[in-house]
Amino acid sequence: MKNNIIYIVVVLLLAVGTSCTKDWLEIPEEGLIPQENFYKTNEDNIQGLAAVYDMMQVLNAQDWSSLHHIKTILSDEARAGGNDEGDQPEYHEFDDYAITPLNTKIKDIWERLYYAVYRANVVIANVGEASNSDAVKAEAYALRAYLYFELVNLFDEVPLVLTELLPSEYYMEASTVEAIYAQIEADLKMAIAGLPSKADQESWRVADGFANALMGKVLIFQEKYTEAIPYLEAVSGYGLYSDYADVLKIPSEYGTESMFEIGYVNTEGWNWGNYNIWGDGRAQENNIHWILCGPREGFYNSYDTALVDGSDKKLGIVLPVFQGWGAMPPTKKMYDEFDGLDPRRDLTVMYEDDLNMPAYNVSLRARLKKDDGTLENFPTGGFQHEGQGVLRLKYGTWKSEGGQADSDEPGLNMGTNLRVMRYAEVLLLLSEAYVQANRAGDAIPLIESLRDRAGYTAPVTSVDMDVIEYEKVAELSYEGHRFYDMIRWGKGAEMSREGATFTDKYSKLPIPQAELDANPNLMQNKYWR
Amino acid sequence: MKNSYQVKCCTQQVHTQINASANWLKKMGLTLFLLLSLVSTLMAQTSEVTGTITNTHGEQLPGVNIIIKGTTQGTVTTIDGEYRINVASTDVLVVSFIGYTSQEVAVGDQTTINVTLEEETLGMDEVVVVGYGVQKKSLVTGAISGIEAEELENNSWTNAESALQGRTPGVVIVPQSGSPGAGMNMKIRGSGTNGDSNPLYIVDGIRMSDIKDISPTDIASIEVLKDGASAAIYGAEGGNGVVMITTKTGVAGEGKVTYDFSYGVQSVGNLPSLLNSAEYNQYQSERVDGDGNAIVPNTSEHDTDWLNEIFTTAPMQSHNLSFSGGTEKSKYFTSLSYVAQDGIVGGDESKYERFTARINADHKVKNWLKVGVNATYARSNRKVLNEDDEFGGLISSALLLDPYTPTTLAPDKLNDFMTKVLADGNTLRMDGSGDYYAISENVRGEMINPLLQMDLATEEIATDRIVGAITMEIDLTKDLKFTSRPGVDVKVANTTSWTPKYYYSNERNNSTLATNDNYDLFYQWQWENFINYNKTFGAHSVSGVLGMSSQMSVDKFVTTNTSDMPREGKEYAQHAYTSGTTGLIDGNRFENKLVSYFGRASYDYKNKYMVQATLRNDITSTSNVPSEGIGGIFPSVSAGWTFSEEDFFPEGFISLGKLRASWGQNGSIKSITSQARNEGQFLYSSSITTSGLRYPNSSGGFITAAEPGRTVNPNLTWETSVQSNIGLDLRMLDGSLSFTADYFSKETKDLLMFGQPPAISGTYASMINAGDVKNSGIELGLGYKDYSGEFKYSINANFASLKNEVTKLNVTAPRLNGSDIGTGSWVGATAFEVGEPIWYFRGYKTNGIDPNTGDPIFVDADGNNTSDPVDADRTNIGSPHPTYMYGLSAVLEYKGFDFNFLMQGQGGNQAVYGWMRTDRLTGNLHKRFYDDRWTADNTNASMPSANGDSRMYASDLMVQDADFLRIKQIQLGYNIPQTWAETVKISSARVYVSLDDYFTFTKYEGMDPEAGSDQFNRQGIDRGVYPTPRKFMFGLSVSF
Incomplete structure (x- = not known):
């Protein structure tokens, strides 16, 4: 009897012991796909690309941190508002020109810009086998160029991350503004070569016209007006939406004027019972x-x-x-x-x-x-x-x-939708390049076309920078362009407002303190040093 | 004629039921109750014998078994060690008690038989429960604190954790909130982890994720394994210490029925002082906003004390009925309990109810096989209010709302704002008497009328839980015992809520009736198999354990929401009745596995020299750490020397003296697994996720987006703690006076948290091993008891000190930021930094108030005064961790009266006024910011002006010492005399009145110095915490 019992015991112990092999403990990652099995099909590639757009959706809509909002308050277009000075105090810091590197909204937009860069880098590094890979890669280059254009204008010298970083590579130094612009131009050349025309592209995605237009804009920001002209002239397949009243409303979305817009929808059925403002860090498809x-x-x-x-x-x-x-x-x-x-x-x-x-x-x-x-x-x-x-x-x-x-x-x-770039801006960029390249006469029909669309009958007899500036206000105010324009035109001081005097350092935002803390090789930019 | 249960019949029924319904523990428990209530056959005996059982110190021993040899009939001694039994003159009585040598006495013609029992071993010995076995207390070499059975009696606790409060040095228990049914956070020997700090709970050998559902009246004893060596047998589960709970069992002899009842009235103690209407008006009129514009307050005829409005007295009650008994072969204990507690905020809107049933039974099936079952079923219902939240929590709203606003307004007396809101077609809610809940014209934002919020509260959590195990013990040889124990812990929680229509402000309103459900199924099984060996060779004793354990848990939840209920009301809050959109469906599943091999070897020589070693190998599943690192080995060694046994040691004053030393290593896998609910699993992997990722595709639909889930961390591993302990035990004055001292040093390495890599790394951080934290301290316990006279008393005091320091940070950042307060008003209010306590309060230091400006004088990093401090000047301005804690308990008995006293205190820690939303300028504030503030007429002030530099709200002005001394219990009880008891045929009855948590002495002027939280990096931040209620209790306990 006793022997039998001992036998049973040993068997029991062994049975449990051996069944608990490593296989039993290797639990598959439910809901996750190993990276090496992804970016294999056309659908994979587009899903990877959609993640870049999705992060830009966050960039302008989430957690009370919006790049579009920040740029608008920084300029003289709007104040911070809200209930009082205590309502979103960190938005008031922009309005009051009282920013510190601790401002978490700056941290948020810095983070989301780089998060979007990372998603573009992952696409660029990993797509390959599928038939749409070249076009998808070109699109990722265009988006990365756009993101660095925002980064360099917001923060001046920043780290130029072009690959997926290993933890050992996290402590990057900032690159010079020249190097960043050179990379943006290189990326845009790849994009122009690989992107389809607007007619051949899904409308939520950018086409070759955007890459050309952004190249023109980037060159104008570097005051390379003559070089910019051919790129801007090469933008084709776009036009002006007929009714200015609806140019920023749902009816005109992804239409003829759309160069690049970030999508939001009003069909999700949110109410206070089901809406989560924080959205687990992602936009809930509307723009709060x-x-x-x-x-x-x-x-x-x-x-x-x-x-x-x-x-x-x-x-x-x-x-x-x-x-x-x-x-x-x-x-x-x-x-x-x-x-x-x-x-x-x-x-x-x-x-x-x-x-x-x-x-x-x-x-x-x-x-x-x-x-x-x-x-x-x-x-x-x-x-x-x-x-x-x-x-x-x-x-x-x-x-x-x-x-x-x-x-x-x-x-x-x-x-x-947030219109990041619409065709009207291309016409104004080209007009500005013509004026600066002493071809102001070529700008007249462009300005006329904008005024005609709006029904503004004031005749355009000549175009100079004053006209360009007026037209930018009239056509594009509150669309996130004025702050950069005033800075590059040297008119920052004109943005001073009640209780807040513009000083040169407000030409840029400080690199967030958390980023400086986390990266010992990164220096604060020269405006905020 | 005496009543006694016919025990044999009962236990056979028990046994049959075990076999028939092993899978239906709950059902079995209920069936048992029926059986036990029905079966009570009376049996006649021939003559009566009485007597008293004492030990060699002359102390009467309660609970001693007295059995008639060869039968199952017997009785148990009363609290005074007395017994009565009917016997025949030919019978032999067997007198037995754990820890003592049994004696047999022939009855003959004696009518009084007094027996003195000898302790089985040297000294006053008891047995303590350790992992996978028991150990004689005299041989313990680690640091183990126990709560004895007598300390567990006579209490009105609703939760098991409370039993440890104030009684065990080095154990800190902080309620997550004072609301009914809220959990408790237990920390043993300091904050050594960043995740779940709670210890491993082992209840009758079964792991439990928490002990909320254990009825405190079912507990027989609690041991806390504090040092690394004692806990090392639990390896990767033991890093936070181990709490071993043993529930009651029956004793052979006469069956026993016990009924306990308590009823109490709860109320709130200290409350903060806020500004009244006149003061509020004055303060606001001194203010300007950030643009320099004066804030011109209106005036108001109202003067509402919001705190007074929300607090109420609330009843609580408990009932507990238990049956126990047994024979030499079979024992059972079974109980039913019910607890109901209303909240001091919200009354029955924050009610907690719990019903539990338990069955503990064992039976010697063969002379080599014993089978036992321990099982409990619990059902709880909890109504939850939104608290501990500075963004519109109920209590924080009451703190911030202006006194101008009345609680309600009659429909013909509405203010302008309410009139407009109503005219716009919004829903304003009325109270029971037809008045509208008032909306403040000054303070809205996330804040809301707290009475309205109570009216809107609909969240309820219903939990069903079954925990149980079958234990099979096989005697292989005389010295070798095999134990196999499969067990389960199953919990189903259903959280329901619905959203009534209301309008308070454009931030707080709802126009759609929606209903929400969350189902959460937690299932865990474990199976442990181990062999115990015990052998004595002359003066040498050896013992050992060798075993293995495997366990698995699955946690699956589903959350749903639909809108457009047909009408308001809970009865319409079902998805089947809604007509609108489906808003939210979410869910996930988490899985954990653990396989462990363990062994322990102990040796002692003449009970004088003791050594012990343990080794455990744990292998966890890849859901927690990468495949390469799933295994871990945890060793420990310990030794003891009972120097009082040495020949050279003089006899006399000191009867027992022992030195102990131990070293052990533990892990904390829980620091990873506890993150799953918020962060998911595989927290090291960069695999592709599509979770929640979609983007509008311009044709009305969405495209799924895909991206790496987080940055990769192939080196993730669990936390490891290494702990050394030195201890001294002394027994003096024949054991009346006892003293215990321990020094420990515990270092937790590779503390886990989410990394804060530079954002250029590109995506969500993986979990990292961020750094090391060291806790060290001393623990002292001193007790004196004298039970010899008619006046019996015992006094126990304990003290512990604690030093907490971060010793290493594995990332290059100078510090990691923890919790924020408000919207940007205090970013990084807590931080993790080398040389500082974990998650200390990091802010600006001030040095008085500038008499010229009314701004605080800040202190910069060099210690100089400055008016313009920068981030780098922020420093340690407080810590939530007490540096010392103490407790004192006393029990006094005289004749039938008894008096119980317990107090608990701590100090050296601070708390922060986290509810003061300084970004809501018109919010009310604490009176300490008003009374001695700077004004043009009061320039020599201790507080800044109403327009003080806003950095004051991230400074030490918001921090206060949170030392406190709390009188946990003052209880007076009366046991009815034995003679009375006999006439009503009961064995004992006690009534008591008690003041529980009634008096708290503290300098902290916020809500509660125990400003706890369920989140680790925000301890000590008082975001409008639900204070611990004080209670006036009445109780009754009867057994027969």
């Missing part, structure tokens, strides 16, 4: 920053009862934009930059003393009347911190751009 910038609560939902005309008659008009959280209120200065006859003004910003709403076919003077009968200064009143009486309609919180289903929280579903 659009609603962040809607006019702040207060009177905006009461327009139909509060709008009165000169004789105190209630107008019963519902404002086409809905309320948000009051960030990025536009400056009166930008409103004043416009020629009052330029229809683009009233499609860009409205001012309280001249409340035109052409979108609703109304042009009248109106005021808000509070319940107690007093007149309220429109967006400065009540809750619009740093408001200057101006309401932005460009990239506004248009109801048509938000969630449409009954169960949607409209503002949590803002789907307006």
